[in-house]
Amino acid sequence: MSELSNDTMLLETPFHSRIKELCGLNDWGNWSGYTTPNAYFDVELEYFALRSTTGVFDLSPMNKYRITGPDVEPYLNRLVTRDVSKIGINRVGYAIWCDDAGQLLDDGTLFRLSKNDYRLCAYRRATDWLQWCALGFDVNIVDETDEIAGLAVQGPTSCSTLTAMGLTDLEHLKPFGMKNYDFEGESLMVSRTGFTGDLGYEVWIAPEKAELLWDRLFAAGKQFLIKPIGSYALDIARIETGFLQAGVDFVSAEEVIRPGRSRSPFELGLAWLVDFNKPLFNGRKALLAERENGSRYRFALLDIDGNKPADHSFILKGGKQVGTVTSAVWCPTAKSNLAFAQFEMPHGAVGEKFVAEIYYQRELHWTRLLAPCTVIDRPVFNPARRRKTPAIAF
Amino acid sequence: MKKYDAIVIGAGHNGLTNASYLAKAGLSVAVLERNAYIGGATVSRELHEGWIYSNCSYVCSLLRPEITRDLELPRHGLQVVPYGGSTTFMRNGDYLGSYFDHDRQYREFARHSKRDANAYDRYSADVLKQTRLIRPFLLKTPPDPTSLKLRDLKDLADFAGSFLHMGEEGLADTIRFWTKSVGDYLNEYFETDVIKAHLAGSGIIGTALGVFSPGTAYVLLHHYMGEVDGTVGAWGFARGGMGAVSAALSKSLQTFGGDIICDANVDRIIVKNGKATGVALKNGDEYQAPIVVSNLDPKRTFLDIMEAEDLPAEVVKKATNFKIRGSSGKLNIALDGVPKFNGLDLNSPLMIGDMHFSDSLTRQERAYDDWKDETWSKDPYLDMTMPTMADPTMAPPGKHFMSVFVQYAPPKINGREWTDEDKAGFEKTVLDQIGNYSPNFKDLILHCETRTPREIEAEVGLTEGNIFQGELTFDQLLFNRPFPGYAQYRGPVKGMYMCGSGTHPGGGVMAAPGANAAREILSDLKKPNIIPEGYADD
Numbered sequence: 012m013s014e015l016s017n018d019t020m021l022l023e024t025p026f027h028s029r030i031k032e033l034c035g036l037n038d039w040g041n042w043s044g045y046t047t048p049n050a051y052f053d054v055e056l057e058y059f060a061l062r063s064t065t066g067v068f069d070l071s072p073m074n075k076y077r078i079t080g081p082d083v084e085p086y087l088n089r090l091v092t093r094d095v096s097k098i099g100i101n102r103v104g105y106a107i108w109c110d111d112a113g114q115l116l117d118d119g120t121l122f123r124l125s126k127n128d129y130r131l132c133a134y135r136r137a138t139d140w141l142q143w144c145a146l147g148f149d150v151n152i153v154d155e156t157d158e159i160a161g162l163a164v165q166g167p168t169s170c171s172t173l174t175a176m177g178l179t180d181l182e183h184l185k186p187f188g189m190k191n192y193d194f195e196g197e198s199l200m201v202s203r204t205g206f207t208g209d210l211g212y213e214v215w216i217a218p219e220k221a222e223l224l225w226d227r228l229f230a231a232g233k234q235f236l237i238k239p240i241g242s243y244a245l246d247i248a249r250i251e252t253g254f255l256q257a258g259v260d261f262v263s264a265e266e267v268i269r270p271g272r273s274r275s276p277f278e279l280g281l282a283w284l285v286d287f288n289k290p291l292f293n294g295r296k297a298l299l300a301e302r303e304n305g306s307r308y309r310f311a312l313l314d315i316d317g318n319k320p321a322d323h324s325f326i327l328k329g330g331k332q333v334g335t336v337t338s339a340v341w342c343p344t345a346k347s348n349l350a351f352a353q354f355e356m357p358h359g360a361v362g363e364k365f366v367a368e369i370y371y372q373r374e375l376h377w378t379r380l381l382a383p384c385t386v387i388d389r390p391v392f393n394p395a396r397r398r399k400t401p402a403i404a405f
Numbered sequence: 406m407k408k409y410d411a412i413v414i415g416a417g418h419n420g421l422t423n424a425s426y427l428a429k430a431g432l433s434v435a436v437l438e439r440n441a442y443i444g445g446a447t448v449s450r451e452l453h454e455g456w457i458y459s460n461c462s463y464v465c466s467l468l469r470p471e472i473t474r475d476l477e478l479p480r481h482g483l484q485v486v487p488y489g490g491s492t493t494f495m496r497n498g499d500y501l502g503s504y505f506d507h508d509r510q511y512r513e514f515a516r517h518s519k520r521d522a523n524a525y526d527r528y529s530a531d532v533l534k535q536t537r538l539i540r541p542f543l544l545k546t547p548p549d550p551t552s553l554k555l556r557d558l559k560d561l562a563d564f565a566g567s568f569l570h571m572g573e574e575g576l577a578d579t580i581r582f583w584t585k586s587v588g589d590y591l592n593e594y595f596e597t598d599v600i601k602a603h604l605a606g607s608g609i610i611g612t613a614l615g616v617f618s619p620g621t622a623y624v625l626l627h628h629y630m631g632e633v634d635g636t637v638g639a640w641g642f643a644r645g646g647m648g649a650v651s652a653a654l655s656k657s658l659q660t661f662g663g664d665i666i667c668d669a670n671v672d673r674i675i676v677k678n679g680k681a682t683g684v685a686l687k688n689g690d691e692y693q694a695p696i697v698v699s700n701l702d703p704k705r706t707f708l709d710i711m712e713a714e715d716l717p718a719e720v721v722k723k724a725t726n727f728k729i730r731g732s733s734g735k736l737n738i739a740l741d742g743v744p745k746f747n748g749l750d751l752n753s754p755l756m757i758g759d760m761h762f763s764d765s766l767t768r769q770e771r772a773y774d775d776w777k778d779e780t781w782s783k784d785p786y787l788d789m790t791m792p793t794m795a796d797p798t799m800a801p802p803g804k805h806f807m808s809v810f811v812q813y814a815p816p817k818i819n820g821r822e823w824t825d826e827d828k829a830g831f832e833k834t835v836l837d838q839i840g841n842y843s844p845n846f847k848d849l850i851l852h853c854e855t856r857t858p859r860e861i862e863a864e865v866g867l868t869e870g871n872i873f874q875g876e877l878t879f880d881q882l883l884f885n886r887p888f889p890g891y892a893q894y895r896g897p898v899k900g901m902y903m904c905g906s907g908t909h910p911g912g913g914v915m916a917a918p919g920a921n922a923a924r925e926i927l928s929d930l931k932k933p934n935i936i937p938e939g940y941a942d943d
């Protein structure tokens with residue numbers, strides 16, 4: 012019998028007691044069924060904490076699946092489009108997975124904890140799909156979402172902060188590497204990963220030790236100007252550095268209702284994650300055909316003239332609509348006006364010029380702006396310290 | 406003898422809709438209703454002092470918003486308020502709640518199965534895909550696949566086009582949906598009994614089929630294709646009971662100058678030289694009109710109020726073979742207060758929603774076995790609501806009206822008519838079923854009106870008490886409804902039309918058959934089309 016409960020309200024993460032104290036703006040949102048802060052004290056300052064000191068973001072609602080068993084590698088290799096065997100032990104890989112029609116279901120990070128032991132962090136809930144795909148494989152899949160609390164600790168002083176908290180030798184951890192530490196008798200897993208495109212780490216701990224971890228982290232980071240950050244600030248950072256978000260920049264094929272609204276990896280600029288050397292993976296046949304016959308859409312980064320963010324803009328060529336914007340932001344660090352656009356093929360090649368139809372309002376006065384824009388080949392924010400090992404001190 | 410441009414037989418909500426459009430187009434129209442009141446199965450009645458019962462239909466979703474708006478039903482008093490969710494109570498004392506809020510729904514389903522809670526998203530998307538396919542055809546006349554008329558060909562091409570547009574997977578899915586049993590369909594998505602049973606209910610309501618009978622997946626879809634304020638699949642209560650729908654339609658009709666004549670029991674449609682010329686009532690009165698529209702089900706229309714000698718043999722045969730089996734009953738109950746249900750907080754939004762008491766497909770299938778054995782289900786599937794949790798107009802303050810739809814109740818008991826003892830036994834079975842999950846329920850009952858198919862047929866004139874004017878199976882849908890060759894609302898006799906739920910797109914308080922029939926009549930009269938088009942969705 013299932014547990015009797017009337018408690019079906021938004022859940023609180025293991026850090027909630029601490030977050031509540033710091034969330035001066037009292038501005039809350041709902042992320043995957045959890046009460047999470049949109050902003051703590053000032054979105055702009057929170058964003059600059061990420062870019063200039065250290066910003067801490069509560070990752071706990073992220074869906075986490077532990078996948079183990081003798082068949083785990085072949086299983087994962089059929090599930091995701093990249094070659095999992097190339098992810099070493101104690102390494103993390105960005106991965107995407109498709110349905111049989113080669114349409115993207117979700118993206119996430121795959122942590123290899125030991126030979127036959129992985130953790131998959133997924134933006135969407137994935138139990139059902141993971142279980143279906145497990146038919147015929149000797150694997151065990153456990154939803155660990157509530158069993159592991161996580162924080163993203165990101166920014167130039169993040170390594171110094173975590174080192175001050177006692178995580179020795181962290182500076183030698185390479186990007187996409189991970190390491191285990193002892194924290195008050197619990198294992199603390201640290202990975203050099205993140206959603207901000209900067210030097211940064213993600214730390215993972217059992218929920219019982221979550222509050223203690225928060226306290227230690229903020230004490231250690233005080234001198235390094237640590238700040239909590241909410242989802243608004245994170246969103247600016249992730250666009251600035253060119254990261255896609257499920258549900259925003261693509262709709263998971265499983266949720267698509269109208270024909271043609273899903274996207275393939277090629278149509279999202281993710282071809283580098285598709286490894287046709289693997290003889291079989293979900294969507295392979297369809298993706299091969301697409302590579303042969305061409306895609307319907309192209310994902311592109313746009314550098315837009317002026318300083319008005321091109322949210323939800325139509326992209327025009329010779330007055331005709333050839334694309335739409337999925338994410339847009341004024342980049343406060345790179346000082347540029349960036350947008351992610353989906354183009355109908357063949358539009359959107361690097362260097363091509365278009366016009367963004369932007370609407371903005373000042374004091375109830377609407378202006379329609381036709382801003383020239385150009386397709387660029389890489390995100391505008393990409394600092395060297397992001398990759399540098401040993402990591403810099405600040 | 407009175408003369409009109411058009412006569413509509415039956416003041417069901419479809420007859421009223423049809424008449425409203427004909428009157429709006431400038432025709433002189435009379436609606437002739439056998440009962441002393443209008444509405445047919447869309448009716449509110451005071452059967453216990455101070456209580457208004459939604460006597461037959463009780464919840465609203467299918468009613469086409471285009472018609473609601475076009476006929477100004479809100480101005481004429483119709484208000485539909487959405488409800489808060491639904492609940493299935495379990496034998497082990499627990500329950501499954503289904504909330505409209507997505508995250509809340511996830512958490513509650515996850516309490517029973519995380520995997521199923523997750524699979525629900527895929528299931529919803531798949532069901533929505535199918536509703537998207539049929540919704541654009543609700544306010545359209547089904548194309549005749551054998552016709553070479555330009556319009557039919559174009560509509561067929563549109564229809565085929567939307568199918569093909571779905572791709573191979575989508576097509577296969579569509580065929581599954583139109584042919585499978587709801588039980589088999591749900592088994593493909595879910596592992597938990599109570600979740601499957603909860604969702605399967607809509608597949609059997611009003612249908613003489615079991616959860617494992619092929620065809621019931623479509624019935625589920627039929628219950629999902631409606632909406633409340635654009636939320637597809639949502640259901641709501643009509644304030645004042647379902648009679649508010651008919652009342653608003655009748656006001657609309659009257660503003661266009663139409664007449665409604667009650668206590669007018671039509672004996673037959675008068676046919677002269679192959680043309681309908683009017684109707685004769687049982688009391689001998691006659692009304693003349695070159696257009697006669699029947700709101701009655703196909704059996705009553707062709708076998709009761711028309712003479713075989715006026716009809717092609719083929720039509721008499723098809724009407725005789727038309728599947729319209731009674732399978733449902735209803736209890737309307739006046740309550741002295743709010744009953745408490747196992748585990749459910751009285752302030753929960755689930756209290757403003759439908760409740761069910763069958764927690765497995767097996768129990769639901771057993772309930773159907775009883776129907777096949779020609780008796781009422783001993784462990785019935787109930788669709789129970791208390792509209793007064795959201796509507797203060799239907800009972801005195803603090804008191805409540807409970808509507809209990811019961812599946813299954815056969816048209817006959819062991820081959821003979823229902824007796825009053827049968828009816829009492831049926832009532833007891835249903836009250837016990839609810840009482841098992843609500844300790845104080847029985848003590849609160851002030852009055853109970855029990856309706857077996859016998860009463861439903863006698864009052865509304867629905868043959869065998871079939872709530873949809875004919876089973877919603879593929880052989881009786883789209884261009885097969887009511888039967889091939891007659892799906893475009895025209896009868897076999899010139900000037901004679903059909904506008905009831907027995908025509909496309911079928912049963913439920915939808916008003917689409919009535920409106921679609923009006924469009925065909927106006928087209929035959931070479932008048933401009935005034936029926937609104939369906940709202941686009943892309």
Ligand SMILES: Cc1cc2nc3c(=O)[nH]c(=O)nc-3n(C[C@H](O)[C@H](O)[C@H](O)COP(=O)(O)OP(=O)(O)OC[C@H]3O[C@@H](n4cnc5c(N)ncnc54)[C@H](O)[C@@H]3O)c2cc1C
Nearest residue numbers: 415417418419439445446462463464671866872906913914
């Ligand atoms: C118990 C029950 C519960 C239901 N629950 C729901 C629900 O919750 N939601 C929903 O959407 N649908 C529900 N339905 C289905 C829905 O109510 C019907 O499909 C719909 O109301 C039928 O409308 P109609 O206008 O086509 O025909 P009817 O309502 O059947 O109207 C036919 C009319 O013709 C009259 N008539 C019959 N014979 C003659 C004659 N010889 N002369 C003159 N008049 C005659 C009848 O009295 C009646 O008024 C329910 C039905 C029933 C019976």
